[in-house]
Amino acid sequence: xxxxxxxxxxxxxxxxxxxxxxxxxxxxxxxxxxxxxxxxxxxxxxxxxxxxxxxxxxxxxxxxxxxxxxxxxxxxxxxxxxxxxxxxxxxxxxxxxxxxxxxxxx
Amino acid sequence: xxxxxxxxxxxxxxxxxxxxxxxxxxxxxxxxxxxxxxxxxxxxxxxxxxxxxxxxxxxxxxxxxxxxxxxxxxxxxxxxxxxxxxxxxxxxxxxxxxxxxxxxxxxxxxxxxxxxxxxxxxxxxxxxxxxxxxxxx
Numbered sequence: 378x379x380x381x382x383x384x385x386x387x388x389x390x391x392x393x394x395x396x397x398x399x400x401x402x403x404x405x406x407x408x409x410x411x412x413x414x415x416x417x418x419x420x421x422x423x424x425x426x427x428x429x430x431x432x433x434x435x436x437x438x439x440x441x442x443x444x445x446x447x448x449x450x451x452x453x454x455x456x457x458x459x460x461x462x463x464x465x466x467x468x469x470x471x472x473x474x475x476x477x478x479x480x481x482x483x
Numbered sequence: 484x485x486x487x488x489x490x491x492x493x494x495x496x497x498x499x500x501x502x503x504x505x506x507x508x509x510x511x512x513x514x515x516x517x518x519x520x521x522x523x524x525x526x527x528x529x530x531x532x533x534x535x536x537x538x539x540x541x542x543x544x545x546x547x548x549x550x551x552x553x554x555x556x557x558x559x560x561x562x563x564x565x566x567x568x569x570x571x572x573x574x575x576x577x578x579x580x581x582x583x584x585x586x587x588x589x590x591x592x593x594x595x596x597x598x599x600x601x602x603x604x605x606x607x608x609x610x611x612x613x614x615x616x617x618x619x620x
Contacts, residue, residue: 438538
């Protein structure tokens with residue numbers, strides 16, 4: 378059965394109920410569903426949230442620009458397109474939980 | 484790509500604005516004007532796709548969502564070419580996904596370059612963003 382990126386957040390919550398994770402479509406009532414990366418990074422920083430993304434094309438550049446402007450960010454968790462295909466929600470959720478544990482996020 | 488000249492008339496204030504923007508971009512008004520026309524033509528032919536400025540240049544996104552066209556294409560391939568399945572995965576109307584694919588078919592080199600950028604290795608990321616710690620899981 379197809380799942381969606383929003384299901385990743387649910388899967389992480391099932392694995393680790395204490396994890397405070399939300400999909401961008403529900404976070405702040407979906408206000409950032411169409412936000413540019415730099416806007417989303419700032420919004421995440423305001424709430425001290427890390428961003429989970431597979432987009433390694435543009436986000437690193439936005440992070441570099443923030444660093445150059447001496448603006449911090451809340452951290453970004455990139456996942457590998459080869460390791461995690463679009464429908465591999467469970468494996469991705471496990472990896473996110475492992476990353477949260479490794480970084481003290483939970 | 485071969486180019487052809489065209490002549491067009493715009494309001495004087497538009498010409499002044501174009502020249503001012505071109506100076507900011509470090510280019511000529513003619514080059515920028517040609518780029519704007521090209522963008523306008525693309526927007527007319529592909530209204531479901533919008534070109535956004537990013538740190539690595541202009542990139543095609545599906546209009547209304549944070550989804551670049553190249554990632555939509557990746558999802559379609561992950562779904563063995565099944566557009567309905569990919570659209571459900573992406574929570575997109577299938578027509579919007581197909582519109583993005585039509586754009587990708589018309590500009591394959593552009594989308595291939597975007598895909599290549601999306602596969603930067605961790606080592607490349609470390610070079611791009613120094614003074615950061617990268618944790619691999």
